[in-house]
Amino acid sequence: NNDAVVQQFELPPLPYAYDALEPMISSKTLNYHHDKHHAKYVNTMNSMLAAAENDELKSLTALEDIILYAHQKGNVGLFNNAAQSWNHEFYWNCMTSPKNGGGKPPKQSHVSKLIQSSFGSHDEFVKQFTNAGNTAFGSGWAWLCYTSTPDNNKKLFVTKTIGAGTPLTDNDNGVVVPILTMDVWEHAYYLDYQNARPTYTETFLNKLVNWDFVESNLKKAMKMNDDKGEEL
Amino acid sequence: MKFTTSAFVAACALASGADAFATPQKNAFVPRTSTALNMAFELPPLPYDKNALEPYISAETLDFHHGKHHQTYVTKLNGLVPGTEFEDKSLEEIIKTSTGGVFNNAAQVWNHTFYWHCLAPNGGGQPTGAVADAIEANFGSFDEFKAKFTEAAVNNFGSGWTWLVKKSDGSLDIVNTSNAETPISSDDATPLLTMDVWEHAYYIDYRNVRPDYAKAFWKLVNWDFVARNMY
Numbered sequence A: 001n002n003d004a005v006v007q008q009f010e011l012p013p014l015p016y017a018y019d020a021l022e023p024m025i026s027s028k029t030l031n032y033h034h035d036k037h038h039a040k041y042v043n044t045m046n047s048m049l050a051a052a053e054n055d056e057l058k059s060l061t062a063l064e065d066i067i068l069y070a071h072q073k074g075n076v077g078l079f080n081n082a083a084q085s086w087n088h089e090f091y092w093n094c095m096t097s098p099k100n101g102g103g104k105p106p107k108q109s110h111v112s113k114l115i116q117s118s119f120g121s122h123d124e125f126v127k128q129f130t131n132a133g134n135t136a137f138g139s140g141w142a143w144l145c146y147t148s149t150p151d152n153n154k155k156l157f158v159t160k161t162i163g164a165g166t167p168l169t170d171n172d173n174g175v176v177v178p179i180l181t182m183d184v185w186e187h188a189y190y191l192d193y194q195n196a197r198p199t200y201t202e203t204f205l206n207k208l209v210n211w212d213f214v215e216s217n218l219k220k221a222m223k224m225n226d227d228k229g230e231e232l
Numbered sequence B: 001m002k003f004t005t006s007a008f009v010a011a012c013a014l015a016s017g018a019d020a021f022a023t024p025q026k027n028a029f030v031p032r033t034s035t036a037l038n039m040a041f042e043l044p045p046l047p048y049d050k051n052a053l054e055p056y057i058s059a060e061t062l063d064f065h066h067g068k069h070h071q072t073y074v075t076k077l078n079g080l081v082p083g084t085e086f087e088d089k090s091l092e093e094i095i096k097t098s099t100g101g102v103f104n105n106a107a108q109v110w111n112h113t114f115y116w117h118c119l120a121p122n123g124g125g126q127p128t129g130a131v132a133d134a135i136e137a138n139f140g141s142f143d144e145f146k147a148k149f150t151e152a153a154v155n156n157f158g159s160g161w162t163w164l165v166k167k168s169d170g171s172l173d174i175v176n177t178s179n180a181e182t183p184i185s186s187d188d189a190t191p192l193l194t195m196d197v198w199e200h201a202y203y204i205d206y207r208n209v210r211p212d213y214a215k216a217f218w219k220l221v222n223w224d225f226v227a228r229n230m231y
Helices: A027-050 A055-059 A063-073 A076-093 A110-119 A122-135 A167-173 A197-208 A211-225 B006-015 B059-080 B091-097 B100-117 B129-139 B142-154 B210-218 B223-229
Strands: A140-148 A154-162 A175-183 B160-167 B172-178 B189-196
Touching (some): A055 A063, A140 A167, A167 A175, A175 A211, B129 B223, B142 B172
8 A cells, every 4th residue: 555654653741740850850851851862763763664665664553563673674773763762751651750759669569569579679679770770881771571481470570771772672582571661871860960870770769760650561561461361 | 912002102191291202101001000019090181171172072071071980980990900810901901801891991991081182172173194185085075074974973872982993904984883892992993083972971061962062073173193093
């Protein structure tokens, strides 16, 4: 169908006001990070899609599918911009006002229970996530992911990615679903913390993590994984 | 075993007050204090005052970039090397024989020192002599070279460096590296010029607008240093 209109994406708005994360992350940072960096990834991706000649690519409408397509085909430019578009939207939702954010998830939540069973304690999760964030050399992301082994063993694990890397492309050996991310590209923290990435990481965990969003990601992942629809 | 170009080592000797034409220090482009037990690397000083590159690169940037980032690489390297196979090696030897954290910190120490020398308060403009000839021969013209280098720098995704290198066959090439990667890992490439495109190099002064940082870079390039690196 030569008249098919290729998918174009809109920059999703921040899920909160630009000053909602102050004083941990300034409105100045969110202004640049969302309106410049995130916007550019979306715009560049849209340009690449508009210029696409491949029928399969032109037929894709879901951002996740475009990311996986680009990854499989080795289309680095499209992958970088599509994955960064996804990663940033996910990241905004992973944060909430320091009035409510960070610390430990509610005790009876699925994520709290799975953190306990996967890491042994919340502190151990914090230690691993902190290490991932602080040792991701250069530009990258720290992630908390859900996975389910072939014998239906559900657990969480921490990982880090480079550049635009995302766990969405790790589904080869079964289910891998990101449920929390932290951006450690320098543009994410430089205006507020300069070189002090460990302070940003600590602040993110203590004050900003949106555990409601993490919980809803986890519930979606577990429901996806379990055809019967029962989560735990 | 590859040493830094003798001109570069001489430039560092000059920065620390020694006679530029004296025999360059062979195994220490980054000076080591050598007491019997403590062979630590030192952060080389900036070759100019911290406000010398204004308005193109601010003193505030240099405070963080040199005083924090570069310093941290030195400190971390000094924490990783003692008691290992790298203990009595020069910085270049460490870079060529290491991986992981040791490599990252060693290479970043070297890369940053090289970068500071690529900039100068009265820099910029266009090269003359052998550098100009080589650029024209390899890229057609200085403007074409500048455009190609800028494009590479702007499109270098994530953290990294953009380099002008001289290959062993004498030709010049523009090369992007990621993170700490450096041309001195290869026997085939001699670095002539570099631009740091890690965001910490330009975020304070130019935020996300890397092309504006590139414009500033061209106002600062130390063509004398580039010329000495050709030999």
